[in-house]
Amino acid sequence: MAKSYYIMKYPLVVLTALLVVLGCANQKPTTKKSTNTPTSSASKDDKIKPYSKVITSAAKTDDGLFKVHQIGEKYYYEIPNAVLQKDMLWVSRIAQIPSNLGGGYMNAGSKTNEQVVHWVRFQDKILLKVKSYSEVALDTSAAINNSVLVNNYEPTLYAFDIEALSADSTATVIDVTKFLSSDVQAISGLSSRLRKSYKVKNLDKDRSFINNIKTFPENIEVKQDFTYNASEPPSNSATESISLQMNQSMILLPEEPMQPRLFDPRVGWFTTSQIDYSSEALKADKKTYIRRWRLEPKDPAAYERGELVEPIKPIVYYLDPGTPESLKTYIKQGIEDWQKPFETAGFKNAIIAKDAPTKEEDPDFSPEDIRYSVVRYVASTTRNAVGPSVSDPRSGEIIESDIIWYHNHLRSYRNRYLLETGAANPSARTLDTNAEEIGEMMRQVIAHEVGHALGFPHNMAASYAYNVEDYRDGEFTQNNGIAASLMDYARYNYIAQPGDENIRFVRQMGPYDHYAANWGYRVIPNANSPEAELQTLNSWILEKANDPKYKFGKQSSSFDPQSQTEAIGNNPIKASTYGIKNLKYVAENLPKWTSDQTNDYADLEELYGELLGVMSRYVGHVVTNVGGVYENLKTPEQEGSVYTVVDKDTQKQSVSWLHNTIFETPQWLIDKAIVQNISESGYFERLRSLQTRHLNNLLSFDRIGRLINAETTENEYYSALEMLQDVKRGIFNEVTSGKPTDLYRRNLQRAFVEQMEYLLTEEMSRGRYGEVYYTVDQSDVRALVRGELKLLERQLKSARSSNTLTKYHYDDLEDRINLILNPEG
Known part of the structure; x- marks a missing residue:
């Protein structure tokens, strides 16, 4: 049938082919077989066996x-x-x-x-x-x-x-x-x-x-x-x-992809993007969709009436068969804590935790099987937990996810619990933290990682929603936790002070989590395309737009004091002051809570190193105020600007705070009862590293660039020149006061000169701040730095000190500056 159809449809082609064959038959055979003869269809068919x-x-x-x-x-x-x-x-x-x-x-x-x-x-x-x-x-x-x-x-x-x-x-x-x-x-x-x-x-x-x-x-x-x-x-x-x-x-993948939901940056979601060339926009149109599970109500009519309805297919997490029995309850609680936000979105029993089936129950069960989402318990010394997922790039539908919990991660939480809450929280003053308290910490970490697996990124603005003094109020903390979202990096209440009562110290689910779950997962009746949902989705945002509890702040922000990792409260200066006051109490008692109990210095050494890290975070929160810019994402229909410069007084107060807190030698960090029992040397180097890190961060191209930028928009602003002068004046106050310099101040002053050299000589044409670039060589940066170095050189020349080491130090700084300004002599 196929051959006759071919001949009937293409008679001219067949006739031509026959003539070619007859012509070839009359030719003399060649003595050498061509190596380029194509394989016949018959020989191809021979490859396919019965x-x-x-x-x-x-x-x-x-x-x-x-x-x-x-x-x-x-x-x-x-x-x-x-x-x-x-x-x-x-x-x-x-x-x-x-x-x-x-x-x-x-x-x-x-x-x-x-x-x-x-x-x-x-x-x-x-x-x-x-x-x-x-x-x-x-x-x-x-x-x-x-x-x-x-x-x-x-x-x-x-x-x-x-x-x-x-x-x-x-x-x-x-x-x-x-x-x-x-x-x-x-x-x-x-x-x-x-x-x-x-x-x-x-x-x-x-x-x-x-x-x-x-x-x-x-x-x-x-x-x-x-x-x-x-x-x-x-x-x-x-x-x-x-x-x-x-x-x-x-x-x-599903024959019919899930209806995507278009992303709005005012609500935090992980996303997937496409460039749509068939769009009617006069460009290649980028479509960005949120990543979420496919939740569809079993009873759409009841759902539309506002009743809680179970989904056709709930989200199920299985516990790794290697999970310690003592932790299973807390892990399951952390998973199912998300049932409440899903109820806000109209679904009941939307997420369920189960033990892994036994071999008898399901011989084919495997944690790697893509049909199963698993909380995996990993025997590893790594201190971390993560919540990745895999999704359909056509729609953003999450297909499966695994939560990874590393065994040693609980040690990190015990240490942070002791260091950040030990002053106000007597139950944290031990290496043997109560099992229920450890379980509560794990529950919240698991819930946080499940949040990632549900589509939610970190919301670093959630802790800025609460006033600093609220963290000292027992009733407030019990009802609200320590951030408006569990997805913030706000682990503990480090603000509460000794004597404050009924304080909640550990994070918990917040109002933003309910809001975001509803925004992303609620089914919008009769909206049969992503575009048809936009009006409703926008109205939900506008309803909450002026309430800081529903603000989303990106983790990637390096300039916004509202969106900072590990920060709590809406005033970094005040919050960090409380935090450091607590740290001083902890440092004083650290040997008593550790080495005196264990008759060993290993835990003391570990916790002291982490204490320096906590101190560094508190300082960093205040540094962000300087050259800071508030980012409040909004659309043109909303009042106000998206970007607002931090006011001048706050920036100046922040520089003053930095001088008083970290640049003036914090002697309390060099506690002999600690340092002389954990190392034979290097005490000054630890503090030098801590101080220099924040000095260099303060004197960075991006921060100076933002200060220069403020001149273009603000009537009253904290200028780059004022910042450099204030920093230099504080770092070198001994030059004008005639006081001798101690070891730490000498280190810090050398670090200042080295960073100024970097700003003056680093071969870069563009410095970055936020998403904007500026040409460094043609900006004020070099002129400001050169001018301040020249002034410092003159001040050092005229400085008088009866302290020999200080005099040598000033001579050395003078020579260093001269070499920077006149590299060719």
Whole structure:
């Protein structure tokens, strides 16, 4: 039938072909066979064997998304034609990991890649293609869709020969053994950086193999055992090998993508973006969608009436089988704490915590299986917890997530609890923190990480919503916690003072979390497109726009005093003053609470080092005021500017506070009862490092640039010249007072001169502040620095001191400045 149809439809082509064949028959045969003769279609068909010759009676077959056949050590996929060219999400994870791979921040369960793939037939091959949704024509019927396709050609991850067709020709059989046994970079567990670091030579094929392949109705899970030859492995160095087990998950994405929800930067969400070339905008239109789970009400009518309704498919988290029994209750509470915000969004029982099934209950359960979201408990000395997720790039739908909890992370929380609350909180003054208090801390950390996995980034403005004095009010803290959102980096109430009663010291869920969950997850009836939702979504924001409890502040902000990591309260000077007052009390009692109890100095050393870190954070919060700019995201229909410069008085007070608190030698940090029991030397270096870090941060290109910028918008402003003068005056007050300098002040004054040299000579044409750049060489920066150095040089020349070391020090500074100003002599 096919041949006669061909002849009837193309008679001229057939006639021409016959004439060519007859003509060729009359030619003399050549003595040498051409190497360029194309393979005939018959020889191609010969490559495709009968099904029974490939999938023999020896095959062990597992049926699912694809049929998977195992014959000896070979694996075959039988791919239904119906799923060819359909989008699938491929996620590569490490299932088992050697000690210290990646320096402690990789673990069993770490995702190494996430990509959309589809399987495509081309002639006698099946191609595994990687598909991108970053540039699209959402209207696929638009003419420009053709241009999008040809200008975004999909890379081929692997090409497979077709081994056989199913008996009814509805499926294609390929051999995946070589592909899944090879070192394919796109699905590997070792990045280029790790390969270079550990001097990886190659994959040892004799020690690498496919462990197993399991197929399910919507996904396929592959486990691979790989061993690499490496000159400098992260552990077991004598073996010169790195062995790890990889898990490859491939899941069929929904035929109909979830309706996306357009992102608004005034509410914090993780996002995915596309460039839509078919948009009617006169440009390539960037569409940014929030990342969220697909929650749909079982009873839409009841939901629309305002009743709480269960979702068709709730979010379920399983606990890692390796989770200590004593912690399971707190982990489950942390997961299900999000039920309340989801109720605000109209859903009940939207998120559920479960123990992992036993082998008897589900022999196929695996934490790496992309069907399951798991809170993984990692046996590691790393102190951290993370909440990653994988999502459909077409819509932002979160498909699965794993919360990672590292075993030693509780030690970090115990230490911070002691240091930040120990002055006002007697129960924190111990290395053996009460189990229930530790459990409450873990509960809140798990809830925080689950928040990330639900789509929420850090909201660093949430703690700025509360007045500093409110943190000393027991009733307020019990009702409101210490931030308007659990997603802030506000872990403890370090403001409350000794004698304050009924204080809550640990963070908890806040009003912003309910607001953000409702904004992102509430189904808007009759809104059948992302654009149809915009009016309602905007109205929800405007309702809360003037209430600081519902403000979102980006973690990436380095200039906004409202959005600072580890800060609490709406006045950094006042909050840090309270915090440092508490730290002084803790430092005085630290030996009594640690080494006196353990008869060992290890904990004292560890906690003293962390105490310096806490002190540094408190100081940094005040530094941000200087050259600070408040960022309040809004649309033109809202009153006021997006960016507002911090007032002059606050900036000047901040510089004065810095002089009094950190630049004037904080002798209380050099406690003999501590330092002389943890190290033989280096006491002055610890303090020099702390002071210099904040001096250099204060005297930075970006901060000076923002101060210069204020001249263009403000009637009254704190100028860059005033800041430099105030800093120099305080750092060198001994020059004018005639007082001798101590070791720490000499170090600090040298650091000032070195930083001024950096500002004067660093070869950079542009300095960054926020998202704006300025040309340093053509700005006031060099002139200001040169002028202040010249003035300082004159002051040092005329300085008088009876202290010999101070005199030598001033002579040295004078020579240093002269060399900076006159490098060629």
